Amino acid sequence: MEDPDDFGAVYEDNYRLLVGTAVEHFNISEIDAQTLAHEVFLAYFLKAQEVMNSRAWLISAICNASKYYLRLRSRYVPLPSAIEEIPDPQHLDERLPDQIAAREAFSCVTARCQFALRLRYLEGYSVPEIAAELNTSTKYAQKLVSRCLRQAQCRYMRKGDGDDRA
Amino acid sequence: MAMIAPEARETFLQTIEQLTAERHAAHPIVEALRPKLSGIWDEEIPQSWRTAGFVQELASAASDVLESDPRESLSLAQLALAVATSIPTGTYPTPVQAQIEGTAWREIGTAHRYLSEYDAALRAYDAAQRSFGSASSLAHEAAVVDFARAIILAEERHQEALDLLTAVESQFRSFGDETRVVKVGLLRGNICFFQGRLKEARATYEKALEEVSLEDLHTRAMLYLNLGQTMINLGDMNKGVLMLHHARQLLTDLGMSVEVNRTEWNLARVLVANGDFAKASSMLERARDFFLDKGIPEDAGLVGLELADVLIATGQGERAREIIVRVLAEFTNAKLNSGALSALAYLRDVLLTTRQPQRAVRHVRQYLDDLRTEPARLFLPPPED
Numbered sequence: 001m002e003d004p005d006d007f008g009a010v011y012e013d014n015y016r017l018l019v020g021t022a023v024e025h026f027n028i029s030e031i032d033a034q035t036l037a038h039e040v041f042l043a044y045f046l047k048a049q050e051v052m053n054s055r056a057w058l059i060s061a062i063c064n065a066s067k068y069y070l071r072l073r074s075r076y077v078p079l080p081s082a083i084e085e086i087p088d089p090q091h092l093d094e095r096l097p098d099q100i101a102a103r104e105a106f107s108c109v110t111a112r113c114q115f116a117l118r119l120r121y122l123e124g125y126s127v128p129e130i131a132a133e134l135n136t137s138t139k140y141a142q143k144l145v146s147r148c149l150r151q152a153q154c155r156y157m158r159k160g161d162g163d164d165r166a
Numbered sequence: 167m168a169m170i171a172p173e174a175r176e177t178f179l180q181t182i183e184q185l186t187a188e189r190h191a192a193h194p195i196v197e198a199l200r201p202k203l204s205g206i207w208d209e210e211i212p213q214s215w216r217t218a219g220f221v222q223e224l225a226s227a228a229s230d231v232l233e234s235d236p237r238e239s240l241s242l243a244q245l246a247l248a249v250a251t252s253i254p255t256g257t258y259p260t261p262v263q264a265q266i267e268g269t270a271w272r273e274i275g276t277a278h279r280y281l282s283e284y285d286a287a288l289r290a291y292d293a294a295q296r297s298f299g300s301a302s303s304l305a306h307e308a309a310v311v312d313f314a315r316a317i318i319l320a321e322e323r324h325q326e327a328l329d330l331l332t333a334v335e336s337q338f339r340s341f342g343d344e345t346r347v348v349k350v351g352l353l354r355g356n357i358c359f360f361q362g363r364l365k366e367a368r369a370t371y372e373k374a375l376e377e378v379s380l381e382d383l384h385t386r387a388m389l390y391l392n393l394g395q396t397m398i399n400l401g402d403m404n405k406g407v408l409m410l411h412h413a414r415q416l417l418t419d420l421g422m423s424v425e426v427n428r429t430e431w432n433l434a435r436v437l438v439a440n441g442d443f444a445k446a447s448s449m450l451e452r453a454r455d456f457f458l459d460k461g462i463p464e465d466a467g468l469v470g471l472e473l474a475d476v477l478i479a480t481g482q483g484e485r486a487r488e489i490i491v492r493v494l495a496e497f498t499n500a501k502l503n504s505g506a507l508s509a510l511a512y513l514r515d516v517l518l519t520t521r522q523p524q525r526a527v528r529h530v531r532q533y534l535d536d537l538r539t540e541p542a543r544l545f546l547p548p549p550e551d
Contacts, residue, residue: 007182035174040303042181042262042303043265043303043306045182046185046262047306047307052342052345053342053343057306060305064302064306103255104254104255106252107251108210110210110211111206111207111208111209111211112208114248114252115244115245115247118248123293123296129289132285133244133286133289
């Protein structure tokens with residue numbers, strides 16, 4: 001296994017190689033290649049203790065990251081000019097604030113409620129699935145979710161009032 | 167030649183320093199809260215815990231106790247996910263948040279798998295994949311989750327498992343992850359075993375044993391265990407028992423008490439086959455108590471049936487029936503497969519009247535074994551009854 005304390009050396013030894021791989025083999029711009037390389041190093045840092053061969057791991061990771069980046073880019077198609085101005089209700093810009101608000105609301109409650117609300121509203125678990133996850137009855141899981149939702153609404157509103165006063 | 171943009175490098179190194187400091191700060195807190203874990207759930211998560219380092223420490227603790235106490239592992243991993251959820255959006259770069267949430271989900275899935283809660287495990291692995299799939303740099307993590315899914319699918323959906331293994335093996339090779347390449351071989355052997363292709367299973371395990379690294383004691387132990395079981399099923403008792411002893415030694419050294427008890431269970435089966443009922447009975451009782459203590463009712467129940475078989479063989483029919491009644495209650499409490507409950511209820515009743523109790527126990531035991539690979543199978547009593 002690699003020694004995670006050697007991270008600085010691994011970074012210095014491989015940074016240029018990773019950026020160069022993304023630029024030369026995948027035609028990715030220098031700036032984007034640097035971002036990808038840093039993302040790969042972050043992933044490596046968080047699991048360095050498991051990695052047997054750092055160079056092989058990093059090269060494979062940058063190749064996968066570059067392919068992922070190119071796949072993502074290829075999905076962006078310019079909109080026809082006729083519909084460019086029509087707002088899309090499902091656009092990420094509109095959904096994102098809801099998701100952020102949901103996470104903020106969940107952060108005001110107990111750990112058990114955080115978990116239950118996450119399962120229900122962020123992961124889409126059904127109530128019986130939540131019951132299985134929590135090793136409890138469906139009836140209790142249903143009550144828990146309802147109680148936690150009330151708790152989140154109540155505390156989030158209070159927090160909002162507090163923020164307004166501040 | 168690429169130049170390092172100073173500001174990007176600076177930001178990156180700051181994140182690394184922050185993550186390192188958070189993990190150091192979290193370590194003693196996580197150690198201290200483990201004995202009082204159940205009380206944490208009804209508190210609001212303290213602000214100082216809401217860090218990626220804290221989530222990593224919890225996930226790491228979950229992984230450490232997985233073998234010895236999967237229920238505690240599950241609780242730690244679930245808490246890790248709750249803490250990850252409480253981290254304000256934008257605190258970390260997207261891949262960090264994706265990685266800590268995916269890791270928490272993966273540990274949840276693995277703990278469920280150890281507890282034989284396979285549907286919950288697959289749901290958790292799906293959630294882990296969603297997290298890892300949201301960042302470009304987490305392909306290895308995604309392959310690790312696919313491998314974990316294959317472990318579950320291997321028991322009944324053999325072709326799906328084999329297809330997944332082909333995909334993840336090439337990923338592991340490209341990442342230089344030879345340890346997991348050998349684990350893929352181990353799982354392929356298991357699939358051959360489940361399909362009844364015992365000679366092929368034996369050859370696959372033996373090949374993997376040649377390739378396993380000297381440092382990877384866990385995989386080596388599991389290969390000994392599975393190879394031993396396969397050899398015994400092929401009638402090569404002496405070599406099989408030797409392999410099981412090797413496995414037990416390594417697993418004991420590794421502190422993997424769940425697997426140590428599974429090995430004991432296998433050794434007890436050999437003793438039963440050789441007619442050494444007294445020794446087998448005490449080994450089975452120990453293993454059953456252990457599985458009950460660790461909240462693994464399915465294995466505890468299966469051991470209970472083996473024990474009932476031994477008790478009937480030694481003329482202790484009433485005690486055998488008492489055990490069946492207890493196993494039925496444990497399966498009912500754990501909400502296990504309804505077919506298993508019907509089979510056990512049948513056994514409880516038939517033991518009062520049948521003149522062939524051992525035959526009835528073995529029939530139900532075989533049915534429960536088959537349920538592991540065919541959960542929809544209906545229970546039918548043996549034809550003559």
